[in-house]
Amino acid sequence: MRLTAEETAILDGKRGAGAAKAMGILHSLGRIADAEEMVEVGSVQVSGVSYKNIGEYGLAFLEDWAAMGNKAVVPAFMNPGGADRTLWKRLGFSADFVKKQEQVVAALEALGIAPLLSCTPYHAGTTPRYGEHVAWAESSAVSYANSVLGARTNREGGPSAIAAALTGRTPKHTLHTDEGRKPTRIVTVRCKVPGIADVGAMGFQIGKAVSADKKGGVPYIRGVAAPEAPIRVTWLKALGAAMAASGAVGLYHVEGVTPEAMKHGDELKRGVQQKSEIESLDEGYAALGTGKGPVELVTLGCPHASRDDLVRILGILNGRKVKAPLWIAASQVVREKAEAEGLAEKLRACGAEIVADTCMVVAPLKDLGLRTLATDSAKAAFYLPSHHDMNVYFGSTEENVEAAVTGRWPGSAG
Amino acid sequence: MADTSITGRAIFEGTASGRVLKSDVPLGFFGHLDPETGVYREQGHPLDGVSIKDRVLVFPKGKGSTVGSYILYGLKKAGNAPAAMVMTECDTIVAVGALIAEIPTVDGLDLTNFEKDQSVRVDGGTVVLV
Numbered sequence: 001m002r003l004t005a006e007e008t009a010i011l012d013g014k015r016g017a018g019a020a021k022a023m024g025i026l027h028s029l030g031r032i033a034d035a036e037e038m039v040e041v042g043s044v045q046v047s048g049v050s051y052k053n054i055g056e057y058g059l060a061f062l063e064d065w066a067a068m069g070n071k072a073v074v075p076a077f078m079n080p081g082g083a084d085r086t087l088w089k090r091l092g093f094s095a096d097f098v099k100k101q102e103q104v105v106a107a108l109e110a111l112g113i114a115p116l117l118s119c120t121p122y123h124a125g126t127t128p129r130y131g132e133h134v135a136w137a138e139s140s141a142v143s144y145a146n147s148v149l150g151a152r153t154n155r156e157g158g159p160s161a162i163a164a165a166l167t168g169r170t171p172k173h174t175l176h177t178d179e180g181r182k183p184t185r186i187v188t189v190r191c192k193v194p195g196i197a198d199v200g201a202m203g204f205q206i207g208k209a210v211s212a213d214k215k216g217g218v219p220y221i222r223g224v225a226a227p228e229a230p231i232r233v234t235w236l237k238a239l240g241a242a243m244a245a246s247g248a249v250g251l252y253h254v255e256g257v258t259p260e261a262m263k264h265g266d267e268l269k270r271g272v273q274q275k276s277e278i279e280s281l282d283e284g285y286a287a288l289g290t291g292k293g294p295v296e297l298v299t300l301g302c303p304h305a306s307r308d309d310l311v312r313i314l315g316i317l318n319g320r321k322v323k324a325p326l327w328i329a330a331s332q333v334v335r336e337k338a339e340a341e342g343l344a345e346k347l348r349a350c351g352a353e354i355v356a357d358t359c360m361v362v363a364p365l366k367d368l369g370l371r372t373l374a375t376d377s378a379k380a381a382f383y384l385p386s387h388h389d390m391n392v393y394f395g396s397t398e399e400n401v402e403a404a405v406t407g408r409w410p411g412s413a414g
Numbered sequence: 415m416a417d418t419s420i421t422g423r424a425i426f427e428g429t430a431s432g433r434v435l436k437s438d439v440p441l442g443f444f445g446h447l448d449p450e451t452g453v454y455r456e457q458g459h460p461l462d463g464v465s466i467k468d469r470v471l472v473f474p475k476g477k478g479s480t481v482g483s484y485i486l487y488g489l490k491k492a493g494n495a496p497a498a499m500v501m502t503e504c505d506t507i508v509a510v511g512a513l514i515a516e517i518p519t520v521d522g523l524d525l526t527n528f529e530k531d532q533s534v535r536v537d538g539g540t541v542v543l544v
Contacts, residue, residue, distance in 0.1 A: 024513070025510070025513050025514065028425065028426065028509070028513050029509065029510075029513070032423075032425065032504070048480070053479075054481060054482055054484055055484065056480060056488070057449060057484040057485060057487055057488030058481065058484040058487075059492070060487070060488065060491060061514060144526045157480060157483070157506060157510055158480070158483075159483065159510050159513070159514055253436055275536065318433055356448075
């Protein structure tokens with residue numbers, strides 16, 4: 001692997017011990033991945049923020065690294081943590097947990113990483129350009145940046161993302177390269193996929209179909225129409241999140257929809273041997289629906305909601321009040337804007353809560369006493385049973401709102 | 415008799431010596447190793463109840479949560495880390511853990527080269543069977 005004079009200087013400690021450690025990590029990971037060189041990145045998204053996930057040793061690691069004195073040299077921001085920093089007490093999070101979570105945030109801030117605490121930085125001021133190299137770590141955000149924006153990033157881990165932040169670089173391999181972005185499989189869809197849960201179920205199925213493809217599957221999806229704006233963005237968010245969860249997919253192409261597919265058209269499909277078909281979404285729905293009994297919490301906003309998402313949910317509520325708690329996860333940036341325009345208040349009038357800085361996949365749900373959830377997110381429905389031992393109803397946003405209003409999943413014995 | 419040495423790929427370059435502790439099945443770090451004790455715990459696993467402290471850990475690959483990287487870090491901080499790790503195929507969790515904990519680690523080696531309790535020295539990508 002070639003290092004520039006600047007990169008060698010950083011590795012030798014000329015910019016400080018923290019940056020040297022960072023370059024050491026990147027250099028080793030680069031050699032493992034057969035990267036020829038580093039690439040400079042425009043922004044960094046850091047994962048490994050929830051104290052529930054990283055625990056005491058992860059916190060110690062972050063504090064030790066921060067103590068070396070180096071800070072991010074490019075815009076860098078955090079993935080969701082484990083609790084809403086403002087509403088935690090009212091929502092039932094424990095003070096002890098929140099104290100630890102704040103220590104994690106403080107250590108990352110000391111490294112120069114901003115407490116955005118969101119998986120949708122593109123709804124909160126950071127939208128990479130087509131072709132721009134970034135180093136993002138959250139799987140649904142990586143998928144969105146690569147697929148919907150045409151930017152270039154691998155899926156970084158916590159330490160490698162921090163290393164990228166401290167050096168402004170990441171090893172150039174896989175999704176940073178033209179070769180690595182070529183489709184590995186053509187997926188032809190033969191059913192309709194209108195809704196958010198529908199596209200999540202489809203994403204779950206496609207993720208599984210490509211997960212065995214060498215070097216990480218890159219599906220080229222054809223035969224499916226994306227809905228019009230504004231829900232188009234939500235549809236693409238849900239698709240990417242589901243595929244990333246079930247198949248570790250970091251990049252997908254949708255014929256006639258995504259920028260690289262639109263730019264390179266038939267060229268992308270040329271020579272791709274592996275093919276799959278999606279005839280129906282039954283398999284996805286069957287795998288993702290594990291709910292039983294009364295609904296204890298309805299969780300929307302996975303990935304984090306945009307303003308358009310909040311407006312759409314308010315429309316579905318149509319003035320009805322909820323019996324079961326309805327939490328909509330979003331960034332603090334989106335929540336603040338929703339407060340300013342009265343949108344948050346209208347949602348609260350129905351009993352719906354915008355929850356910021358966290359999400360239900362990384363929050364300590366068991367400590368909140370929860371067992372049965374409902375969601376319209378295939379990603380959440382996929383992770384919640386294994387990560388938190390939850391049983392989860394999975395279906396359309398409309399069914400989820402109905403479940404919040406009645407306390408029972410529509411059509412279930414309850 | 416001359417020492418035998420075999421060369422793999424250095425994941426984290428360093429030198430360390432110790433006695434082999436071998437597992438023919440993958441090792442998980444998160445949920446299986448408490449940094450405060452260094453004892454592996456997994457029902458039915460060949461290393462259940464065994465301390466990994468100062469041993470040259472020989473295993474095919476890692477498994478489990480990405481938090482495993484931080485467990486390796488914790489083991490090093492607590493003084494209970496293995497002296498080195500030798501693997502068939504290093505995954506990112508163990509790789510990142512080896513890098514941040516600075517534990518000499520080599521992969522790309524056939525585990526049949528190693529025997530339980532054998533004395534070895536790891537030096538960069540080379541493992542010397544003493």
